[in-house]
Amino acid sequence: AQEFFQTVRDKCFEKCVTRPSTSLSGGESKCLTNCCDRYREALAIISQAVVTSLE
Template identity: 50%
Template sequence: MQHAGLGENKMDAFGSHAGGSGKLDSSQREQLMGQVKSQIALANAQELLQKMTDKCFKKCITKPGTSLDNSEQKCIAMCMDRYMDAWNTVSRAYNQRLQKERHR
């Protein structure tokens, strides 16, 4: 059984050697940025779903029970459609503004 020596390199959370310069090469930076973008996209999707669920439930379900009646089902569907439309409109406007800012 071997024990880790004091002089051995250890990897940090980003796969860099702890004893190294701490700088990432372009491939590592791209991979890290891809992971960050994926995590942000997932967090945004989770936030969207959570907010949509909260708002539409409060609006449409006045007397919670074991099932949804026809009017509650229609209300939920319409509420979610409107919420998604609004989210997409805001997202497009935000992205367009970002693009304009980047080209300045």
């Protein structure tokens, strides 16, 4: 779980904070929370695809 948290944080920081400024903008914050949900969604899609492929 700790490792998953770090992966999501690193991936989302990479995609959402491209030009770091003096504070996190509203858009960056929104992008970060969306990113957490989307990453989990991506994990579910891929988990399903792997199950299907192995059948």
